[in-house]
Amino acid sequence: MIEDHPRVGRLQKDAVTESIVLNMGPQHPSMHGVFHMQLELSGETILAARPVIGYLHRGIEKLAEHRTYAQCMVLVDRLDYISQYCNEWAYCRAIERLARIEVPERAEWLRTMYAELVRVTSHLMWFGSVGLDLGGWTPVIYAFIPRERIFDFFEATTGSRLMPNYLRFGGVKEDVDPAEMEALHAYLAKDLIDALDEFDGLVTGNEIFLSRQRGLAPMTVDQAHAWGVTGPMLRACxxxxxxxIDTPYGVYDRLDWESCTDTRGDALARYSVRMREMRESAKMALQCIERMPAGEVRTKVARVLRPPEGEVYVRHESTRGELGFHIVSDGSPKPYRFRVRSPAFMNVSSLPHLCAGAKISEFFAIFGGIDNVMAEIDR
Amino acid sequence: MFGQGLLKGLSVTGRRMLGKTECDMYPYRKRVLPPKSRIFLSMRATPDGKALCNACLTCQQGCPDNVIRIEQDPEDRKRAVSFRVNSGRCTFCGICEENCPRHALTFTQDFERATFDKGTLTYALIADGTATGACVIVERTEPEHPASAEGGEDVG
Incomplete structure (x- = not known):
């Protein structure tokens, strides 16, 4: 034994390890975009962690003040580019409440369908990146197969795979081709569920994955509330x-579904909640296709909208949590103030608390469960 | 039993390995994009080089990124002398196409326009009053639909 050597043994006994600062990111391949984390380490144990953000700051909130309300939709797409329809919908709801615009029935169903589809694609992206974070290349390749198939539907119906600019004040841009809807229904009912079963077989039962996730970085509900954590991370506690459910919008109150929760609060619970949410979202999208009534999809709204003076705050369940839009109008065609409450920003603020005391290898397992998008955090 | 989940995962990858390929073999087989895909901005024009645009400037004023530059004919303000598109700035939002009252603007689905020279990203749809080769040739001269009924006004 090396410790038995008289010199080594003496050194180990008296050694005081000096902490070092390790800069993770912003170019680290596991950092989900340009996220920078300063880790203070003692050996491999994390003593403190400081998130450094702002590398993707584009000034979207300020840019929006110089654009008309309709032009801001293009910016809103680019906030959280993985759940575009949720962003657009939240922004539309804010403006519709401000300008008192009615939305036709069919448009509400279409919006709900797109929002749930994008929740599936967003969680698929997260599933793939969790695999990458833990050192497995296979999940990300597999997750992109159903994701691309749903993007094909987005492209055929809205014109763009990632940046649709599809929702409008008072409805959606245009109706969906029934043939496309039928093809999507067939896909969601069988192939997507098969793919999700496949992912469960690939990762969920994997003993190495389970041992790395179980009991890792536990969080209680009180802590989550104190840190402003929302969405699947909060439901996992x-x-x-x-x-x-709490503030129903769209047609969620007319659909047969349940919110996915878990009581464990650890990294595995966060994984489990998102995996189940994908199935629930696919179920909801299917119900939307089946029950969607015929009719108009868009109310006539002035091309250059001038909402009355006032302010509005709208809360929306985005794929990452509570997305808020605070819009102040002074009666002109451009917003006076445009403020975004980003769920990923709040969720990432819990990271220093969660990873204190963990090892470096565990850091990525914790970080993957937060599912952040830097474009939304930095704005 | 420990290892059961690992074996199940291996069986999934094994099935996939023997199954069909999911990739698009891109340079050899090109995808045909759906007609709604927004790739490059183009304009409808008749075979004799007359563009459908009547230089109303709705697209130029509605564009969030100042992509479109139109020069009106000083003698006939309903005729565009030049219509230039800076696709390097374009975010492909489709607001111009949607707002065009004559349905003159359209998007083409040819995606292979990567270039090493940023200057070539700016192209003309109308030059010297006539439609250029970047336009889409249509037979009709009048719009398919009546002018947009949204009753909008121009951006101030």
């Missing part, structure tokens, strides 16, 4: 908070 046992909270039932889901804005789709």
């Amino acid at each position: 046992g909270s039932t908070r889901d804005l789709r």
Whole structure:
């Protein structure tokens, strides 16, 4: 034994390890975009962690003040580019409440369908990146197969795979071709569920994955509330908070579904909640296709909208949590103030607390469960 | 039993390995994009080189990124002398196409326009009053639909 050597043994006994600062990111391949984390380490143990953000700051909130309300939709797409329809919908709801615009029935169903489809694609992206974070290349390749198929539907119906600019004040841009809807229905009913079963077989039962996730970085509901954590991360701690149920919008109150929760609060619970949410979202999108009534999809709204003076705040259950839009109007065609409450920003603020005391290898397992998008955090 | 989940995962990858390929073999087989895909901005024009644009400037004023530059004919303000598109700035939002009252603007689906020279990203749809080769040739001269009924006004 090396410790038995008289010199080594003496050194180990008296050694005081000096902490070092390790800069993770912003170019680190596991950092989900340009996220920078300063880790203070003692050996491999994390003593403190400081997130450094702002590398992707584009000034979207300020840019929006110089654009008309319709032009801002293009910016809103680029906030959280993985759940575009949720952003557009939240922004539309804010403006519709401000300008008192009615939305036709069919448009509400279409919006709900797109929002749930994008929740599936967003969680698929997260599933793939969790695999990458833990050192597995296979999940990301597999996750992109159903994701691309749903993007094909987006492209055929809205004109763009990632940046649709599809929702409009008072409805959606145009109706969906029934043939496309039928093809999507067939895909969601069988192939997507098969793919999700395949992912469960690939990762969920994997003993190495389970041992790395179980009991890791536990969070209680009180802590989550204190840190402003929302969305699947909050529901993984046992909270039932889901804005789709608490403050119903769209047609969520008419669909047969349940909010996914878990009581364990650890990294595995966060994984489990998102995996189940994908199935629920696919179920909801299917119900939307089946029950969608015929009719108009768009109310006539002035091309250059001038909402009355006032302010509005709208909360929306985005794929990452509570997305808020605070819009102040002074009666002109451009917003006076445009403020975004980003769920990923709040969720990432819990990271220093979660990873204190963890090892470096565990850091990525914790970080993957947060599912952040830097474009939304930095804005 | 420990290892059961690992074996199940291996069986999934094994099935996939023997199954069909999911990739698009891109340079050899090109995807045909759906007609709604927004790739490059183009304009409808008749075979004799007359563009459908009547230089109303709705697209130029509605564009969030100042992509479109139109020069009106000083003698006939309903005729565009030049219509230039800076696709390097374009975000492909489709607001111009949607707002065009004559349905003159359209998007083409040819995606192979990568270039090493940023200057070539700016192209003309109308030059010297006539439609250029970047336009889409249509037979009709009148719009398919009546002018947009949204009753909008121009951006101030």
